[in-house]
Amino acid sequence: MSEKKNVVCVGIDLGTSRSAVSASNGQRHIVDSYVGWPVDMVARKILKKNVLIGREALDSRPMLDLHRPLERGLLKEGSEKDQQAVRQLLIHLLELAGLGEKERENTQVRAVVGVPAEAMRVNKQQLRTAFAGLVDALLIVSEPFAVAYGIEALLHAMVIDIGAGTTDLCVMNGRYPTEEDQRTLLNAGDWVDEQLTRLIAARYPEASISPYMVREWKERYSFVGEPHGNVLVTAPVNGKPTQLDITEPMRIACEGLVPPIAETMLDLIARVEPEFQEKVRHSIVLAGGSSAIRGLDVALAAALQEIGGGVVRSVEDPMFAGSDGGLAIATDAPDGDWEKLVG
Amino acid sequence: MRAMGQIDRTKRRILRQAVQENLMTLRGLPPPRLVRARPRWRRWALAVSPLLVPAALLALALMWASTGGDSAAPPPGEMPGLPTKARLASPLPSESVATTAPRSPLASLASSDPNLRLPHPAPLDPSILALGVRRIVLDPGHGGEDHGTTGPLGLVEKELTLDVALRTAELLAAEGFEVLLTRDSDISLPLDRRASLANSMRGDVLVSIHVNWIPNRRARGVETYWLGPTDDPFIKDLAAAENRSSGYSLADFRRLVEGIYADVRKDESRRLAEAVQKELYRSLARLNPSLHDRGVKTAPFVVLVSTEMPAILAEVGCLSNEDEARLLATPKYRRRIAEALTAGIVAFAQQRATTARSEGSS
The missing domain is CATH 3.30.420.40 (ATPase, nucleotide binding domain)
Incomplete structure (x- = not known):
């Protein structure tokens, strides 16, 4: 697929509010998903940069044309500036992971990116376009699946990934989740x-x-x-x-978050084969930045009482659960599969 | 060790499936689904259609001959479509037809006699030809720079229409139809180009898929259009909005419309619209109890005007209503829309096949 001998795998959680990158070279970083350009010459002179990303952009927002290029966990559409912002954010994440333009010349970058469970095909195509030329091969997976893979909750488990733009729920039945196994809520x-x-x-x-x-x-x-x-x-x-x-x-x-998440959680459990429902009820995992709301796990566990009870726990590192999972996928995927995903 | 081995096997299988799904996206295909068995009637219809077509053509020729070939012909000198001068020259005496041996329409067409007038046939019901509906052209509305309407949740019409079209294409293919799409990715496609694409694809029917936006935010529902004039100001506005990127001049449009309002396709289009609207409402109302059946309507949408096949435009949802937008955001609802469109098209095809069978046996 490439003459580059050095291979670096990266998992990227491209979030509406924050984005995370985990790389096989040991780098792990988190960035606020904001990109800003100085509004005029004066601002540029003060900021001494052509583009600011993350917290730096947020802190200097009065002097910036500030963009939050992701919406509902997907690339915003309609504005060329937002498209440029996504690209800048990706470049920044790769640079943080030690994969600047110069490094990428000699390194084969294999990336796994999580998207909301119910992202449409066209959204995935747009994401591929945004990544073009930045990585050598790209695998797009659903965000809760990336989390599930990272913590090896692949069989009779449910992941509830609560981000800024979406809450994604996914039942893992020992196979790659289909549409029937996943739900996306805009309550996040x-x-x-x-x-x-x-x-x-x-x-x-x-x-x-x-x-x-x-x-x-x-x-x-x-x-x-x-x-x-x-x-x-x-x-x-x-x-x-x-x-x-x-x-x-x-x-x-x-x-206000509890009823829609609890209702969807119960609905997904009801669709699991009856003999496995209890196992799923006892293996529910919360991930994502908004899962840190204190008491949310207890409230969801209480909702499980009406169907026999269960266990809801939070992942150890909710902010990196998606990118770590992506990295695990990228590392485990065989070379032959990566060759098919070039471009 | 056994547990580790099982996890590794599960991981390998899941990774293969993840890669497969990505490859299908790269190839422009929808994610894999269970393929339903082809219904018995459709297998039967496909099996006998090669016999029905010549039989129906023969029946048509005999009918033509038995009516003298011009039962519905206007009086001599009133041949539509010919310049006045030509109409007045060498009128064909009626007795000459009566004394002439029965001729098939094909034989008439083969004649090189420049003075020969072709008999004007009676309005033709295409179902009499028992021509099966085999090739479906799906037209996902908007695309590329043309986003269509945008919902309160940030949903974009062009994405929804493509998603529904891809799902419908897959379901129709599983039913044994050949399915073609005017676009299968996020590209701009002017309406005149869509129409010419559909025509070059030689589809048996065209279904253009759109999502509605109604100024009254509480309104929701589904509606299906076939080609025709309208006095409804809302439909006029809607047609104007959808026709904005047509690429046709006013003269082009007038020529197309004049040629089509009298066309036999309008009956077929109406039947197709009725079948699709019935299924859309019946199926979606189960998930969307407040859904309103906005009915089958006529409107001069350019994509319907300039296509050479029965064509409809389905407004499969309403993005201006927040509740319906939330439903449209779910794959379950979009899949139900695709199933309803498929059921409507299948019902129409079945209706055609049934008509053909009864014509063939009578």
Whole structure:
């Protein structure tokens, strides 16, 4: 497939909010999925860069034409700038993994990328286009499958991958999951952010809050069930920094995730062959950045009580579960298969 | 050790399946599915159709002869389609037809006599020819830079139509039909090019797949169009939106429309539209209880105007309604749409085959 003798495998979790890369050379990195270009000459002079990516872009956002090029875990469409942003994000992830342009000249890069379970064929084609020329061979798999592969939950198990754009559920029956084995919900981290913003605005109409502030509060304080204490944050009210108690809005917004996920989880279990349903109920794994909501595993386990109970646990490293799984797939796939996936 | 070995075997099998799915995407094929057995009627129809076609042609020729070949012909001098001067020259005396030995239409066509007038046939019901529906052309609406409509959840019409078309193609192929698509990837394709592609593919029917957007966000439902005029302002707007990238001039369009409104294809198109609409509503209402049957309608969509086969345009869902958009986002619902389209096309084909059988036996 290639004259390049050195082979590096990478697993990439291209997320709506954050993207992760795990490489066979030991590199593991996570990046906020934001790309920004300086808005003018002055901004470029101050920032001293033509393009900023990740946290750096977020921190300098007033001076940038900022793009979040993924939506629902997929490439946004319609804007050439978003297409360029995805490409920049991929280049950045590869560079972080030690696979800059120069390194790629002598290294065969085999990449596995996770996409939402219900991504359409056309979305996968767009992703291939975005990767063209950056990697030597590309395998696209469903995100929850990548997680399942990484933790070897391949038989009678369910993975619930809660990201920012989508929540993907997948039952593993010892085969590559079909459409019948998977579901994608749009109730995920971003949805919680929207609810939280709305609820805070209703409670504190004078407060000035941004989506970035809400996201940070959620990541720090999110919970389901009983609070461990009041959630107090600071935001400007009429220009004056003011402490706001957002305990109740936080609880309501986060608990809104439980019914759709629980309902879909129960529906998928009901479709498993009867003799294996109990095994699946006792092997449910949460992954993805938004699975870190405290008490979510307990709430989902409680939902399982109505069908006989079960066990819901979180993966050890939810942020890297997808990219680590992708790397495991990339490493295990035989050379012969990679040769078929060139381009 | 045994458990490790089993995990390794499972992993190898799963990896093979993952690679296979990717290769199918690269080749422009939908993911593998179970292939359903071909229905008995379809096997029968395919088996006997080579016999039915000549038999029906013979029957047609005899019918033609028994009616003198011009039972529905206009009076002499009123031959449509000929310039007035030609119509008035050398009218064919009716007695000359009566005294002439029965001639088949093919024999008439073979004549080199420049003065010979071809008898004007009665309006022809294509079902009498027992011509089976074998080749289906599917047209996934929009594509490339033309996104079509966009839903509140960020769903894009061009992606949905392609997804549904690929699923439908697979199901129809499993039923024994030959299926061709005007596009199988995300490319821009002007409407005139779609029509010429469909014509060059020589399809027996064309089904153009679209997703609706209705200003009243609470409205939802399915509707199917065949070619015809309309006074409905909503349909006019819809047709104008869909025809925007037609590539035809006004003169082209007028010529096409004038030639087609009187065409025999309109009856076939209407039947196909009725069959598809019935199945769409019946099937989707089970998953979407609030679905509204918006019915079978006529509209001058360019893709229907310029195709040379029975053609319909199905609006298989409504992206302006958030609940329906959520359903459209699920593969289960899109698969159900594909199954409904397939069932409608099969029902139409079956109707044609049944008509052919009854014509053949009478």
